[in-house]
Structure formats: C-alpha cells, structure tokens
Amino acid sequence: MEALPRQTIVDVLEDRLREDILAGRHPVGDYLPPERELAHGYGVTRTTLKHAFGRLVQAGLLETRHGVGTRVRDYARLGGADLLPMLVRHSSGWIGEVFEVRRAVGALIAERAAVRATAAQRDGLRALLAAVAAAEGADAVQLADVEVHRALARATGNRVYVLLTNTLFQAYLPIRSALAAPFGDPAAAHGRLAPVVEAVVAGDGGAAHAAAGEYLAATERIMLAGEDS
Known part of the structure; x- marks a missing residue:
C-alpha cells in the first residue's frame, strides 16, 4: 500500500487559503487583511501564514508588495x-x-x-x-x-x-x-x-x-x- 502524505499546518493553511481565493471569499484585486488579523482568523502563527503566502505567490494566486500588502492576483487574466x-x-x-x-x-x-x-x-x-x-x-x-x-x-x-x-x-x-x-x-x-x-x-x-x-x-x-x- 502507498503511504498517505502527511499534511503540515502550512499545507492545511495553503489549501484553505487557495479554496477561499478560488471560491471568491477573497475577491480578485482585493488586498488580504493585515497578517496579524489573518493569522488570528485562521488560528495560525504569522510565520506559518508567510510560508503559505509564499506558496500561493509561486502558484500565481497572490502577489505581495513590500510595504503595501498581499493582494489576490487576477489569475484568470494573468495566469498560465x-x-x-x-x-x-x-x-x-x-x-x-x-x-x-x-x-x-x-x-x-x-x-x-x-x-x-x-x-x-x-x-x-x-x-x-x-x-x-x-x-x-x-x-x-x-x-x-x-x-x-x-x-x-x-x-x-x-x-x-x-x-x-x-x-x-x-x-x-x-x-x-x-x-x-x-x-x-x-x-x-x-x-x-x-x-x-x-x-x-x-x-x-x-x-x-x-x-x-x-x-x-x-x-x-x-x-x-x-x-x-
């Protein structure tokens, strides 16, 4: 039998954020709430949140602007x-x-x-x-x-x-x-x-x-x- 993959808290948060973005709960073009608020809402640390953000930026769903915040990318227009x-x-x-x-x-x-x-x-x-x-x-x-x-x-x-x-x-x-x-x-x-x-x-x-x-x-x-x- 093939072993089932073990999910880390970052994996779980990445999946949750991805689902929320694709379902429109975080609309395209909107900035996400401040990291402290978002981390509290998901019940994770800011470090965990940053790791999940990094994966979703790489996936093309988010874009982060230093000093401004993290925004949901228009993946339907800009994605591949x-x-x-x-x-x-x-x-x-x-x-x-x-x-x-x-x-x-x-x-x-x-x-x-x-x-x-x-x-x-x-x-x-x-x-x-x-x-x-x-x-x-x-x-x-x-x-x-x-x-x-x-x-x-x-x-x-x-x-x-x-x-x-x-x-x-x-x-x-x-x-x-x-x-x-x-x-x-x-x-x-x-x-x-x-x-x-x-x-x-x-x-x-x-x-x-x-x-x-x-x-x-x-x-x-x-x-x-x-x-x-």
Missing part, C-alpha cells in the same frame, strides 16, 4: 496553463474545457507527429502501444496510454506541444481514478488507440488527425459517462 491542475481540483467544471483543448490539440499533435516522426520514434510508439495492451489494471493501462501521447508530442519536434501535453495531463491525472472507465479493459484500450499510432507510423497526417480526433472524443465520452455514474 500551469494553474489548470489547481483549478480542476477546485471545480470539476474545468474538466470539460480541458477535454475540449485535449481534442483539438491532440488531433493536431498526431498529424504533426505523422509527418515529422523519426524511424526511432515510430519504433518507440509501437512499443508503447504494446505496453497498453500488456498493462494490468485500469490505472496502469491509463498511465501507459499517457506515455503514448507524450511520445506523440515529442515526435512533433515541437517542445511547446510537449509542455502543453504535460500540462493537460497534470490537470486531470490527479483525478484520474474518476476517469478510468476507458482503461478497464487493456485490449479495448489498445484497440481504440491503435489506429492513431498506425496512422502516425504510416506517415499519413490526415489519417492521424482523424484517428486521434475519433479516439479523443470516444475516450472523453466514456470518461464523462463513468464520472456521472
């Missing part, structure tokens, strides 16, 4: 895709938007990979596809499937596609147990993904785009149906 994992955990409503981008970008990545993949990358894709069929358990199948998509992104030769793929996976992998329905049967998962890899290996960009679009739409439907059940 790195905020997605946090936002998806806060509200499941984000997952539909993540999937929309996943469909559009995933199909384009497959098309580019078909045109640009090297012989070694094509061999690697075949091996990773075989690993999907050989995996045991929905979680292992899902993670094997992820590696195929990471390899497709690398095969485009475009590092931005790689980083964007990583970001999209980081957004929903933490909640993947709720989205595991397409991966319960390794053979079926392999069968759905095989046309994408085959088209890429064949160097057919149009077929790869179409196959990836169909694959991503199909797995999305299964995932969301499983989440609703």
Whole structure:
C-alpha cells in the first residue's frame, strides 16, 4: 500500500487559503487583511501564514508588495496553463474545457507527429502501444496510454506541444481514478488507440488527425459517462 502524505499546518493553511481565493471569499484585486488579523482568523502563527503566502505567490494566486500588502492576483487574466491542475481540483467544471483543448490539440499533435516522426520514434510508439495492451489494471493501462501521447508530442519536434501535453495531463491525472472507465479493459484500450499510432507510423497526417480526433472524443465520452455514474 502507498503511504498517505502527511499534511503540515502550512499545507492545511495553503489549501484553505487557495479554496477561499478560488471560491471568491477573497475577491480578485482585493488586498488580504493585515497578517496579524489573518493569522488570528485562521488560528495560525504569522510565520506559518508567510510560508503559505509564499506558496500561493509561486502558484500565481497572490502577489505581495513590500510595504503595501498581499493582494489576490487576477489569475484568470494573468495566469498560465500551469494553474489548470489547481483549478480542476477546485471545480470539476474545468474538466470539460480541458477535454475540449485535449481534442483539438491532440488531433493536431498526431498529424504533426505523422509527418515529422523519426524511424526511432515510430519504433518507440509501437512499443508503447504494446505496453497498453500488456498493462494490468485500469490505472496502469491509463498511465501507459499517457506515455503514448507524450511520445506523440515529442515526435512533433515541437517542445511547446510537449509542455502543453504535460500540462493537460497534470490537470486531470490527479483525478484520474474518476476517469478510468476507458482503461478497464487493456485490449479495448489498445484497440481504440491503435489506429492513431498506425496512422502516425504510416506517415499519413490526415489519417492521424482523424484517428486521434475519433479516439479523443470516444475516450472523453466514456470518461464523462463513468464520472456521472
């Protein structure tokens, strides 16, 4: 069994502050109350509060101005895709938007990979596809499937596609147990993904785009149906 992570008081406070910010209890653009008042309200020391502030500044939710105070950052206007994992955990409503981008970008990545993949990358894709069929358990199948998509992104030769793929996976992998329905049967998962890899290996960009679009739409439907059940 995997040991459960132990939360420190800073972890708990960071989670509480994040939830209060994302829920609008600390509105965007507003300065937070003075540290002494806020620390008292949360029942923590000012040192603990400063540590939590530091993490939320790094996450892009707060900005601190020396001598002025700490303000809630307009993360929707100024934030980047790195905020997605946090936002998806806060509200499941984000997952539909993540999937929309996943469909559009995933199909384009497959098309580019078909045109640009090297012989070694094509061999690697075949091996990773075989690993999907050989995996045991929905979680292992899902993670094997992820590696195929990471390899497709690398095969485009475009590092931005790689980083964007990583970001999209980081957004929903933490909640993947709720989205595991397409991966319960390794053979079926392999069968759905095989046309994408085959088209890429064949160097057919149009077929790869179409196959990836169909694959991503199909797995999305299964995932969301499983989440609703």
